[in-house]
Amino acid sequence: MTAWRFLAVAAVAVLAVSCKDNGTATVTSPTGVTFSTEYFSNVIESGGSRFYSFKVATAGPVTVTLASITNADSGLPLGRPLRVGVGRPAGTGCPAQTSALVQAALTTQVTHLAPEGVNCIEIADPSGLPGPIRFAIRFTHP
Amino acid sequence: MTPVRTALAVALLVGLSACSNDTSTPVSPTTVPSTSFTYATTFTVNGAVTRTFDQISTGTVSMTLTSVTPDVALGFGVGIPRIGSTGCNLTRSVVVKAGTTPQLSLTAEPGLYCVRVWDPGTITDRVSFSLSVQHN
Numbered sequence: 095m096t097a098w099r100f101l102a103v104a105a106v107a108v109l110a111v112s113c114k115d116n117g118t119a120t121v122t123s124p125t126g127v128t129f130s131t132e133y134f135s136n137v138i139e140s141g142g143s144r145f146y147s148f149k150v151a152t153a154g155p156v157t158v159t160l161a162s163i164t165n166a167d168s169g170l171p172l173g174r175p176l177r178v179g180v181g182r183p184a185g186t187g188c189p190a191q192t193s194a195l196v197q198a199a200l201t202t203q204v205t206h207l208a209p210e211g212v213n214c215i216e217i218a219d220p221s222g223l224p225g226p227i228r229f230a231i232r233f234t235h236p
Numbered sequence: 237m238t239p240v241r242t243a244l245a246v247a248l249l250v251g252l253s254a255c256s257n258d259t260s261t262p263v264s265p266t267t268v269p270s271t272s273f274t275y276a277t278t279f280t281v282n283g284a285v286t287r288t289f290d291q292i293s294t295g296t297v298s299m300t301l302t303s304v305t306p307d308v309a310l311g312f313g314v315g316i317p318r319i320g321s322t323g324c325n326l327t328r329s330v331v332v333k334a335g336t337t338p339q340l341s342l343t344a345e346p347g348l349y350c351v352r353v354w355d356p357g358t359i360t361d362r363v364s365f366s367l368s369v370q371h372n
Contacts, residue, residue, distance in 0.1 A: 131347075133319050159345070161316040162325035171313065171326045198327045200297070200314075200344035230316055230325035232347065 127152055127236045134215055134233065137166045140225030143218035145188035150208045154236035156180050158204040158215060160196050162230035169228070171198060176229060177218045180206035188214035195220070208235060269296055269370035275351060276366040284354035286324045288317055291344050295372035298341040299351065303366045304334045310365055311356040314340065314349060324350035331356045334365075344371070 134146040150156070158180060163172045175197045179190020192206035193216075206213075217229055271292075279285050291297065297314055304310055313329025329352075332339050351369055 133316075135319065135325060162327050164326055169323075169326065170311075171315075171329050200316075200327055200342060200347075200349065201294070202345060228325070230318070232316055 127154055129154075129234045129236055131232060131234045133230065134217075135162075135228070135230040137226045137228050138217065138219055140227070141219055141222045142225070143216060145183070145214045145216035146231075147183050147188070147212055147214045148233075148235060150210055150213050150235050152236045153208065153210045156206045156208045156213065156215075156233060156235040157202045158206070158231060158233040159200065159202050160198055160217070160229065160231050161200055162228070163198045163223075164228045165224070166226040166228040172223060172227065173197065174221065174223050176223075176227070177216075177220050178204050178231065179216045179218075180204060180208065181214060181216070182209070183212060183214045188216040190216055269298055270372050272368060272370040274302075274366055274368050275353070276364070278362050278364040279353070279355065280362050281359055282355050284352060286317075286322060286350050286352045288348055288350045289369065289371060291346050291349055291371050293372045294345045295343065296341055296370075297344045297349065298338040298370040300336070300338050300368045301332055301334050301353075301365060302336070302368050303364075305364045306359075306361075307333065308358040308363065309333045309356065310353055310358070310363070312340070312351065312353045312367060314342070314344075314351050317348060317350045324352040326352060338370075 132148060136144055138144050158178055160178050163176055164170055165172055175195045177193055177195050179193030181189050181191040192204060194204050196203040275287055277285055301312060309331050311329055311331045313326040315324045315326040318325055328342055330340050
C-alpha cells in the first residue's frame with residue numbers, strides 16, 4: 095500500500111469514528127417487518143402530561159418525532175422543550191424507558207427498541223411552559 | 237492529482253462537512269432540495285390558508301415569501317397536518333415581508349407536511365402572496 099493509499103484509508107476511518115452521534119442509538123430494522131405511522135396530538139396544561147398506548151406487533155424500533163409545540167390558543171410555535179418518552183403502561187401511567195427533552199422538529203428525536211405488545215408514549219412539560227400547550231407527535235412502530 | 241489523492245481530498249471534504257454542528261448547513265447531497273412549488277393565493281383580515289406537500293426523502297425544506305400585495309408582513313410556517321381538520325400543527329414560523337432569500341429552513345424526514353400563511357395583524361384588506369417552497 096502506498097503512503098497516499100494508507101493516508102486515504104486512515105482518514106476515512108478516523109472520520110467514520112469521529113462522526114458517530116453522541117447518545118443516539120443506531121437501530122437496524124428487522125427485514126420484512128411492516129411499520130405503521132401514527133399521530134398523537136392533544137393539549138396539556140402547564141406542567142402537565144399525557145400518554146398514548148399503542149400495540150407493537152413485533153419487537154422493533156419505535157421512532158418518535160415531536161413535530162409541534164404551540165400555544166393552544168394562538169397556534170404559534172413555542173421555542174421551548176417538552177419531555178417525550180417511550181415505555182410500557184404501568185398502573186395509570188407510562189414510565190418511560192427511553193426519553194429525551196426536545197424542541198419541536200421534523201426529524202426523529204427518540205428511538206426506542208420496543209417489545210412486542212402494548213407500549214406507550216408519554217409527553218410532559220417539566221418546565222412549566224405558559225399553557226395550555228398543544229403538541230403533535232408522529233411516530234412509527236412495527 | 238492522482239485518483240487516490242482526489243479520493244482523499246473528497247473524503248476529507250465530505251467528512252468535514254458531515255462533522256459540522258451547524259444544522260442549517262447541508263451535510264450531504266440528500267439535504268439539497270430537489271423539487272419546489274409555489275403557493276399563491278389570497279385571504280382576508282385575520283385569515284389563514286394552509287396546503288400540504290409530500291417530502292419524499294430526508295432533506296432541507298426551505299421557504300421564501302417572494303411577494304405580498306399590498307406590501308405587508310405575513311406569518312408563515314411549516315409543520316404537520318392536523319388529523320381530521322384542515323389546520324397545520326406548526327413546527328417553526330416567522331413573520332416577515334417578501335424577500336428574495338430563504339426566510340425559513342429546516343430539515344425534514346419523509347412524510348406529509350403543511351405550510352400555513354396567516355395575517356399576524358398587519359393587513360386591512362384582502363392580501364395576495366406567493367410562497368416558494370423547496371423540498372425533497
